[in-house]
Amino acid sequence: MTTVALIGATGHGMWHRRAIAALGDRVRLVALGDVRPVEDADVPVYADHRELLDRHSPEVVVVCTPPHTHLPIARDVLAAGADLLLEKPPVLSLDEHRALLAAVSASGRALQVGFQALGSPTLAALPARVGTVTSVALAGAWWRGDAYWKRSPWAGRSSVGGRPTMDGALCNPLAHGLMQALAIAGVRPPWTLELERYRTRDIDVEDTATLRLTGPGGTVVTAAVTLCSDEFVPGDLTVTGTAGTATVVYPQDRLDGEVLPGRVSLLENLLDHRADGTPLLVPLERTEPFTALAAAVMAAPAAVLLPRERLAPHPDGDGLAIPGIAGHVRAAAARGALFSEIGALP
Ligand SMILES: NC(=O)c1ccc[n+]([C@@H]2O[C@H](COP(=O)([O-])OP(=O)(O)OC[C@H]3O[C@@H](n4cnc5c(N)ncnc54)[C@H](O)[C@@H]3O)[C@@H](O)[C@H]2O)c1
Incomplete structure (x- = not known):
């Protein structure tokens, strides 16, 4: 069972909470991260995502925060040794794109971007x-x-x-x-x-x-x-x-x-990639x-x-x-x- 955390837990993060729950025994949600209070959470919630990463060392992290926060949070997630599903738009510029590519490469971790239409x-x-x-x-x-x-x-x-x-x-x-x-x-x-x-x-x-x-x-x-x-x-x-x-x-x-039929969920594709090297749909x-x-x-x-x-x-x-x-x-x-x-x- 893969441990998962979600950073950005309200807004579109609610959809991810349901998607994670729908994966049943394949994953275990260990923590949520959000700068705002999160109602009805049944796992610990952290305002500071770095504390979440330190305390729980999740294997996979879903980041669903506003676009201007993506690059620093994504870097922290990769540096903490987790694989990452990062919501779209992943970054704001080609400079940020190159910086994030370098962080992926340095960490050796996997990064999937949440453009779900590419799972069609x-x-x-x-x-x-x-x-x-x-x-x-x-x-x-x-x-x-x-x-x-x-x-x-x-x-x-x-x-x-x-x-x-x-x-x-x-x-x-x-x-x-x-x-x-x-x-x-x-x-x-x-x-x-x-x-x-x-x-x-x-x-x-x-x-x-x-x-x-x-x-x-x-x-x-x-x-x-x-x-x-x-x-x-x-x-x-x-x-x-x-x-x-x-x-x-x-x-x-x-x-x-x-x-x-056959839409592929990007989180499941990331889990398959971890398990057996299945190619990522949206690197x-x-x-x-x-x-x-x-x-x-x-x-x-x-x-x-x-x-x-x-x-x-x-x-x-x-x-x-x-x-x-x-x-x-x-x-x-x-x-x-x-x-x-x-x-x-x-
Ligand atoms: N794939 C899709 O279909 C889809 C749909 C909607 C939104 N999105 C994407 O999801 C992301 C979030 O969108 P949203 O509309 O939910 O935004 P939002 O403004 O509602 O923010 C989502 C959550 O992130 C939290 N947050 C903000 N800054 C944070 C930080 N530094 N650390 C931790 N939590 C933080 C907010 O408090 C909020 O709870 C965006 O990138 C957006 O484009 C994707």
Whole structure:
């Protein structure tokens, strides 16, 4: 039985607590770490993660804290001799990426990044349907109301207490679709990035965006995303290749309308890696294109504030949405276009 600790125990950490519990006898949760009080904990809780590591020496640690805390906590976990499941986005820049890679290498431990869409069985099934990939387009239209943007100190922010952080539609909620698109396309920098970022509220990141990224070999990734939609588009990837086109709906493991069984849990994959050397699904190296793209998004000109007359109350309440944006998201993805090119947004 493998001993596990979770650092960052509320927020999305609640999901990890359930996932750890669901593994039954395979793991034993020994401690939680959180700077805030944790209710209903049945193991010791530590405000200082270093004390947790000292006292319990867990074999595996799940880190689910805000992005700007990832690098120092991940380094401490690896130095303590534990294997690590680190939530996405793993780090904020390519410098941090290199620093964390060095820490992994120096420790000899394993690091898995929590991009769970890379555990989807749709990925292995794609090459037979599409051949060599030439383009991937992501369409995602979600609703995140006012409460979402107040959920944490880093919500909607590009820095916290003077330290850069990473939120926004591209880098956080729709990050899984973006990571999956990059992995399917196989693009890496250097690339050409065209990007349009918008916001509907008092935040300093984008809640709506389009981007087009052209890799050195000509492969194109387009993304059209919003968190301001009154109609839901889960995150549809249209993958075009030399042998055809396929549609992947990444949150549902749906390939051309068929739900494929066999989603691999990233924590179980990490446990298998420890047990018998099964390859990690999401080693840090695989996430480098995402970090490069996210860093470019963070460094880009500020998101454009959409005028009030473009917005209307969401039918469910809790804030203003962009009427018709789901249609624009679908159209931009279908044409591989930016919102401005289809006349959807300025
Ligand atoms: N994989 C997914 O589907 C998914 C979904 C949501 C969030 N996330 C990721 O999970 C991470 C956490 O997101 P969240 O929305 O739960 O954030 P959050 O702001 O709610 O923070 C999570 C917890 O971390 C604690 N925390 C903050 N700083 C800490 C520190 N230095 N040491 C210990 N605990 C600390 C907070 O008190 C909180 O309980 C982020 O990286 C986010 O992108 C992933």
